[in-house]
């Protein structure tokens with residue numbers, strides 16, 4: 284048995300938090316585990332938020348049944364936020380978000396930080412009705428609640444979440460414009476050649492894709508029945524956006540998908556080292572998730588792990604979070620089990636197409652488009668003659684077949700045959 288009276292405290296009851304708790308138990312860690320989450324919900328899954336939840340197919344996307352927590356002796360404290368960390372005396376301060384007087388000090392032997400991201404917003408849009416971001420189930424349900432009364436939407440930002448939201452709103456019968464300053468959707472992640480195929484996908488489904496242009500101004504109207512004197516922000520309702528070229532787009536709904544920032548505010552004064560912004564920011568960790576402070580680990584979207592190559596990277600994908608949770612749990616439970624190496628992987632569902640990416644392609648890599656039927660496609664990426672990644676749309680089998688080739692340096696010539 285490992286662990287003492289205080290045991291493991293996990294900050295953030297999202298995917299990374301629940302998976303590390305589960306993995307600790309699976310690795311025979313018998314000490315107390317406390318999982319603290321700022322949202323009022325038990326741990327839930329985020330990928331469905333932009334897909335099945337917006338489409339109205341799912342209401343609950345819990346990661347575990349309610350009985351799991353008692354059965355696994357995991358103390359779940361939701362609706363409570365960690366506001367400060369004191370590594371010197373191994374404690375965290377926990378409070379209810381709306382009630383600082385509820386402040387309580389909780390001890391830990393080992394602390395795990397899995398606090399995820401907070402979406403960027405457009406300046407001056409706080410509280411304007413009809414403007415949305417999408418990170419939480421509350422965000423998704425608020426957006427979904429406006430779909431039936433909307434006929435037009437502008438999605439600002441054509442990253443993965445923006446593209447998925449555009450697809451879902453389109454599938455709900457809304458006339459959607461997708462606005463992106465880069466030359467194509469997903470350009471930063473997958474390069475402009477694949478990005479152009481994604482543009483084609485959206486256009487084929489009737490989405491108006493405006494690339495190479497940004498939003499200049501959000502256009503608002505007084506909100507019907509609003510009480511400007513009690514809540515001035517809510518006194519306005521979005522009616523559209525003005526783009527940098529002066530053109531105006533009508534919008535009952537505007538969804539802002541312009542990236543997210545690591546949630547690290549509670550680390551002020553803790554001495555825990557942060558990663559430089561140029562390398563993605565977030566909490567600096569070694570290759571097993573240990574932070575600069577003893578007995579404190581970080582994982583998931585908020586964590587910036589060092590790779591074996593010495594490079595550092597913060598990744599915002601589901602599978603990556605799950606893998607990091609396994610590594611951290613093994614390290615804390617002191618198992619000597621080998622964790623099999625796997626290539627990096629993520630996916631995105633847009634319309635009825637699954638886009639999958641294996642490996643670590645960079646937008647500057649050489650692209651080899653090997654299959655394209657006008658909708659589905661398959662492409663490899665290479666750098667200096669070596670395969671770096673594969674992207675497929677509607678090509679699950681072909682993508683997955685590449686897995687072993689991404690585990691060792693494989694000449695692109697061997698893949699292309």
Ligand SMILES: Cc1cc2nc3c(=O)[nH]c(=O)nc-3n(C[C@H](O)[C@H](O)[C@H](O)COP(=O)(O)OP(=O)(O)OC[C@H]3O[C@@H](n4cnc5c(N)ncnc54)[C@H](O)[C@@H]3O)c2cc1C
Nearest residue numbers: 295297298299321329330364365398399583584599600601
């Ligand atoms: C809409 C959407 C769609 C996605 N789709 C895909 C997809 O198709 N494929 C894919 O690979 N990935 C996808 N992702 C990414 C994936 O969901 C994330 O990588 C994953 O959720 C990261 O888990 P996490 O535990 O690091 O963070 P989160 O799941 O965000 O959990 C962090 C939790 O910590 C809580 N928290 C923050 N601060 C505190 C505090 N001080 N005290 C207590 N609790 C705190 C937060 O409220 C949150 O509940 C998607 C993400 C979103 C938002």
